[in-house]
Amino acid sequence: MSKNGKPLMNPAPMHRCGVNTDKYRKNDGRLICKNGDTEREKNIRSRITISTYHRINAFLNPCKSVAKIKELAVVLVSGGLDSCVTAAIAAQKYSLAFLHINYRQRTEKRELKAFHQIADFYKVKHRLIVDANFFSQIGGSSLTDEKIPVPPARFKKGIIPNTYVPFRNAYLLSVAVSWAEVVGASKIFIGAVEEDSSGYPDCRKKFYQAFNKLIVVGTKPETKISVVTPLIKIKKSKIVQKGLKLKAPLHLTWSCYQNNKVPCGICESCLLRLKGFQEAGVKDPIS
Numbered sequence: 061m062s063k064n065g066k067p068l069m070n071p072a073p074m075h076r077c078g079v080n081t082d083k084y085r086k087n088d089g090r091l092i093c094k095n096g097d098t099e100r101e102k103n104i105r106s107r108i109t110i111s112t113y114h115r116i117n118a119f120l121n122p123c124k125s126v127a128k129i130k131e132l133a134v135v136l137v138s139g140g141l142d143s144c145v146t147a148a149i150a151a152q153k154y155s156l157a158f159l160h161i162n163y164r165q166r167t168e169k170r171e172l173k174a175f176h177q178i179a180d181f182y183k184v185k186h187r188l189i190v191d192a193n194f195f196s197q198i199g200g201s202s203l204t205d206e207k208i209p210v211p212p213a214r215f216k217k218g219i220i221p222n223t224y225v226p227f228r229n230a231y232l233l234s235v236a237v238s239w240a241e242v243v244g245a246s247k248i249f250i251g252a253v254e255e256d257s258s259g260y261p262d263c264r265k266k267f268y269q270a271f272n273k274l275i276v277v278g279t280k281p282e283t284k285i286s287v288v289t290p291l292i293k294i295k296k297s298k299i300v301q302k303g304l305k306l307k308a309p310l311h312l313t314w315s316c317y318q319n320n321k322v323p324c325g326i327c328e329s330c331l332l333r334l335k336g337f338q339e340a341g342v343k344d345p346i347s
Contacts, residue, residue, distance in 0.1 A: 130153065130154050130155040131153075131154055131155065131245075131246050131247070132154065132155045132156075132157060132243060132244060132245040132246065133150050133154035133155070133156060133157065133245055133246065133247040133248070133249055133288075134157045134158075134159055134236050134239055134240045134243075134245045134247070134248045134249070135147045135150050135156055135157070135158055135159065135248075135249040135250075136159050136160075136161075136232055136233075136236055136248070136249065136250045136251070137158045137159065137160055137175050137178055137179065138160070138161075138171055138174075138175070138251075139160070139170070139171040139172065139173070139174025139175045139177075139178065139313060139314050140171070140174070140251070140313055140314060140315050140329075141299065141300070141303070141310060141313045141315055141333055141336070142251030142252075142253055142291055142299060143178075143250075143251040143313075144178055144251075144303065144308050144309065144310060144312070144313045145251065145291065145299050145300075145302055145303040145306070145308050145310075146249050146250065146251035146290055146291060147178060147182060147249070147308070148302075148303060148306040148307070148308035149249070149290045149302070149306065150247070150249040150288075150290075151182055151306075152306070154247060156182055156184045156186070157184070157186035157187070157188070157239070157240075157243060157245060158175065158178075158179045158182075158184045158186070158187045158188070159187075159188050159189075159190070159232075159235065159236050159239060160172065160175040160187070160188070160189045160190070161189075161190050161191075161192050161231075161232050161235065162189065162190070162191050162192065162193075163191075163192040163193070163195040163196070163204060163225065163228065164192075164193055164195060164196035164204050165195075165203045165204055165225075166203055166204075166206070166210070166317065166318050166320075167314065167316060167317065167318065167319070167320050169320060170314050170316075170320040170321075171314055172189070173314075174312055174313055174314040175189075177309070177312040178309060178312050178313070181309045181312060186243065188239055190235050192231060195225060195228065198226065200225075200226050201222060201223060201224060201225040201226065202222045202223050202317075203223050203225055203317060204225060208222055210222075210223060210317050210318045210324075210327050211223070211327075211328075212326045212327065213326065213327060213328040213330075213331040213332075214328075215328070215331075217259070218259070219259070220258070220259050220260065220261070221258055221259075221328060223258065223317055223327070223328060223329075224258070224260050224261075227262060228262065229250070229252065229260075229262035229263065229267070230262060230271070232250070233248065233250070233271055233287060236248045236250075236287075237275055237278075237279065237285060240285050241279055241280070241283050241285065245285065246284055246285060246286070247285070247286060247287075247288050248285060248286070248287045248288065249287075249288050249289075249290065250268075250287060250288075250289055251289075251290075251291050252268065252289050252291065252292055253291050253292060253294065253296070253299070254292050254293060255292070255293050255294055255295050256294075256295040256296040256297075256299075256332065256336070257332070258328050258329075258332075263292075265289065265292050265293065268287050268289050268292070271287055272286050272287055275287070295336075295339075296332055296333070296335060296336030296339070297335075297336045297337075297338075297339035297340040298340075299336060300336045300337055300339075300340040300342065301340050304340075304342065310345055311345035311346060313346070314346070315329045315330060315332075315333040316329060316330050317329045317330070323346065323347070334347070
């Protein structure tokens with residue numbers, strides 16, 4: 061009560077460093093001031109992420125359901141089957157931020173369309189699309205160099221097909237870590253598969269174990285980010301079954317390496333997908 065007997069007004073919610081959080085709206089992973097900042101707030105607000113905003117609200121509004129407040133996770137979404145199922149897994153426990161990399165692959169436009177459709181399905185507001193044009197300049201892969209034909213599937217153990225894009229996943233993860241550190245995400249999900257795949261070296265479990273160590277030494281001391289590979293040791297048929305169980309939008313995904321309208325049905329990615337659905341005992345929704 062005040063001296064004149066009138067009840068005191070509830071003070072505006074404040075961040076621990078003195079920022080009025082009611083004054084802010086969320087935008088691209090940051091809090092942007094609605095009505096203008098004080099000098100103190102100008103110096104502070106650029107460091108407040110969406111993740112921090114949620115934690116502040118949870119502290120200031122303990123009566124609200126804590127179950128609705130989720131940690132943020134960056135999900136690498138190519139638009140393919142594996143990344144879609146990975147997004148479905150991440151959505152169970154995390155608030156989602158979707159990352160897509162265009163690297164001048166043959167099916168770039170079709171994959172980007174699938175990315176947006178999957179993001180719309182999960183109502184993902186935070187999306188980042190990055191161009192990595194240099195992969196086509198580097199070449200060395202039939203996905204980025206149209207002079208190199210995409211081979212039909214062979215599945216010979218120990219032979220890495222020319223669809224391998226040299227060290228691509230290291231770059232994708234680097235972008236993901238940079239973004240995660242800025243927006244305050246604690247996890248990075250990627251749909252890498254080692255068990256039932258083309259044998260790419262940057263899709264192996266030990267590659268991601270090594271990369272997690274790199275994150276520790278290459279980010280700020282207070283940064284706590286780790287890469288999660290929920291499908292790394294799962295066969296394609298089990299991935300399909302997992303997606304169906306989680307009601308993932310498999311009908312929106314695209315796997316073909318070389319066609320943008322109708323899947324070729326002969327490249328490794330197409331055949332791995334077809335094999336997965338056949339072994340799972342269900343019809344591929346895009347076939």
